[in-house]
Amino acid sequence: GAGVSQTPSNKVTEKGKYVELxxxxxxxxxxxxxxxxxxxxxxxxxxxxxxxxxADDSGLPNxxxxxxxxxxxxSTLKIQRTxxxxxxxxxxxxxxxxxxxxxxxxxxxxxxx
Amino acid sequence: xxxxxxxxxxxxVPEGAIASLNCTYSDRGSQSFFWYRQYxxxxxxxxMFIYSNGDKEDGRFTAQLNKAxxxxxxxxxxxxxxxxxxxxxxxxxxxxxxxxxxxxxxFVKA
Numbered sequence: 012g013a014g015v016s017q018t019p020s021n022k023v024t025e026k027g028k029y030v031e032l033x034x035x036x037x038x039x040x041x042x043x044x045x046x047x048x049x050x051x052x053x054x055x056x057x058x059x060x061x062x063x064x065x066a067d068d069s070g071l072p073n074x075x076x077x078x079x080x081x082x083x084x085x086s087t088l089k090i091q092r093t094x095x096x097x098x099x100x101x102x103x104x105x106x107x108x109x110x111x112x113x114x115x116x117x118x119x120x121x122x123x124x
Numbered sequence: 125x126x127x128x129x130x131x132x133x134x135x136x137v138p139e140g141a142i143a144s145l146n147c148t149y150s151d152r153g154s155q156s157f158f159w160y161r162q163y164x165x166x167x168x169x170x171x172m173f174i175y176s177n178g179d180k181e182d183g184r185f186t187a188q189l190n191k192a193x194x195x196x197x198x199x200x201x202x203x204x205x206x207x208x209x210x211x212x213x214x215x216x217x218x219x220x221x222x223x224x225x226x227x228x229x230x231f232v233k234a
Binding site for chain 1: 128130132156158160166167168169170173212214215216220221222223224225226227
């Protein structure tokens, strides 16, 4: 497809479980971002990749959150020992440049029971 | 102080009127400024970006930037009911991190 693809679109899990969220960016976009959005709030920055490396992971809330992009394309956000407060929509965006023009996927809605 | 501040609204305007959305930011080193539109249940969509002081027009949309006042605005002329959405101001603070405000909800009444 032409846009950013995120899977799953919805994930319901129990407190304490491990979750993986996947993002397939627009072909040719070297920059990839993960954001988290709670109801009524703007997207909250989590991590930015330029190529394979995490150029800025300052937004990851704690060490339960980790993201990888091993081949510089698809990225996976991993959340260990999920907590109810992790419930949110996790948005992935890619960009053709480093200027902030972001193209978002439809998001993965995570619900932790 | 939040890095990017917006009035949460809702801002209600009649169809055909001008909607004015405002945003302030805290980091004086910020270089790039963006407006995203987000419909309910959907992801944000880029509608405007501006890098230099002054105005930038694109169709019914005008973005305005005043770096001295750390202020960005978006004007929507001839507002339509289909413009009803949340408008997110975003600022690139350098180092490629883009920070979003909480958004302003706009309602355009037919």
